[in-house]
Amino acid sequence: MDERETATEEALHLSEARLQGALHRAETYYVQFERTKSQLRAIMDASQEAMLFLAPGGRPLRVNTRFSDFFGIDDTTILSQTPAQLTVLLKGLFADGEALDRWLSWSIMDREHIFRERQVQGMLERRDFDLSSLPVTNVDQTYMGRLYVWHDVTHERAVDRMKSEFVSLVSHELRTPLTSIQGYIDLLLTDAEVGSLTALQQEFLGIALSNAYRLGRLINDFLDLSHIESGKLDLHCEPFHLAQLIREVITSFQLSLAAKQQDLTLHLPDLALMVYGDTNRIVQVLTNLLSNAHxxxxxxxHLEIAVETKGLLAYISVIDTGIGLSEEEQSQLFTRFYRAQHASTRAVQGTGLGLTITRSLIELHGGELQVSSTPGVGSTFCFTLPVVK
Structure with a gap:
């Protein structure tokens, strides 16, 4: 065997060794991949939420066991669907299939945002779900598709409904005797036929009446919150003059503002500006925001109320130079019963329900309530209402 043949044979052995090494590494990677895939599948199947993973074009790639348990469709059926077939299949599962169709259509196209929606299952059995959708990317930030997660909140919603019904019942039962108490105290203070009262008696009755009215406001807050949560709060919307309504609201604050030597500036549009809403509820919103600012x-x-229009929306801002709110406080501000932990807030009476109710009322009007604030500088609460053209 000459040197050329020897060199060729050595090169072949070297290539074979390299190939064997590459095959071994490939087998190792494949085993690791299969193990990772099996672990991922086990994690998804262990979840109490139903999960569906869609490719960028909407083709189903993964579905977990809980999805089949909830909706009675096996994974083979789901994974064999085209995007159009899958949409039709999912629409049939829920009470508002058209809303789900629209939601799926635009969420699949989005590669950045997390979306949340409430859904009610209509097939097999009634369930309430919180549906979330989030984009999935790999380590190099390449978009892989969207994960849809259905969280069963049937029990939580049932508890909420029972709680709301209980609060509503108790509040109604408290309102009748409270009205009687207020009436009789007021009669003692104002009716000459009752007889004269000493200064101390008038003071005590005045305190009792003040607290009775405070309890009445608390009951009204509970009733409003109960009706909002149960979907039983009816709005009686109509066009109204926004500037005129604001001027009517601030008249009730003149004495309070004067007592604290606060000045109020108005930046209102022409009186001809008409917006659409329930005037009683918008008065409630403005009163709550202005009361907090005061x-x-x-x-x-200094307090300020400003109105500006952009397109078909009116933006109403209530601005103050008060104590302000930290970012942490702002994140919890609309939580029921939350009150900022500040010496000034502890000195002010309140339930922590006002802003929760206020935001819910604005959302029922199809608007938004937002807050921006800086500690020690002040706060701005801005809400929107539709403009009547």
């Missing part, structure tokens, strides 16, 4: 702004502070 209470949490120190002596000699």
């Amino acid at each position: 209470k949490y702004t120190p002596q000699g502070g």
Whole structure:
């Protein structure tokens, strides 16, 4: 065997060794891949939420066991669907299939945002779901598709309904005797036929009446919250003059503002500006926001109400130079019963329900309520209402 043949044979052995090494590594990677895939599948199947993973074009790639348990469709059937077939199949599972169709259509196209929606299962059995959708990317940030997660909140919603019904019942039962108490105290203070009262008696009765009215406001807040959560709060919407309504609301604050030497500036549009809403509820919203601005702004502070229009929306802002709110406080501000942990807030009476109700009322009007605030500088609460053209 000459040197050339020897060199060729050595090169072949070297190539074979390299090939064997590459095959071994490939087998190792394949085993690791299969193990990872099996672990991922086990994690998905262990979840209490139903999960569906769609490719960028909407083709189903993964579905977990809980999905089949909830909706009675096996994974083979799901994974064999085209995007159009899958949409039709999912629409048939829920009470508002058309809303789900629209939601799927635009969420599949989005590669950045997390979406949340409420859904009610209509087939097999009734279930309430919180549906979330989030984009999935790999390590190099390549978009892989969207994961849809159905979280069963049937029990939580049932508990909420029972709680709301209980609060509503108790509040109604409290309102009748409270009205009687208020009436009789007021009669004692104002009716000459009752007889004269000493200064101390008038003071005590005045305190009792003040607290009775405070309890009445608390009951009204509970009733409003109960009706909102149960979907039983009816709005009586109609066109109205926004500037005129704002001027009517601020008249009830003149004495309070004067007592704290606070000035109020108005930046209102032409009186001809008409918006659409329930006037009683918008009065409630404005009163709550202005009351908070007044209470949490120190002596000699400045308040402002400004209105501007952009397109078909009116933006109403209530601005103050009060104590302000931290970012953490702002994140919890609309939580029921939450009150900022500040010496000034502890000195002010309140239930922590006002802003929760206020935001819900604005959302029922199809608007938004937003807050921007800086501690020690002040706060701005801005909400929107539709403009009547």
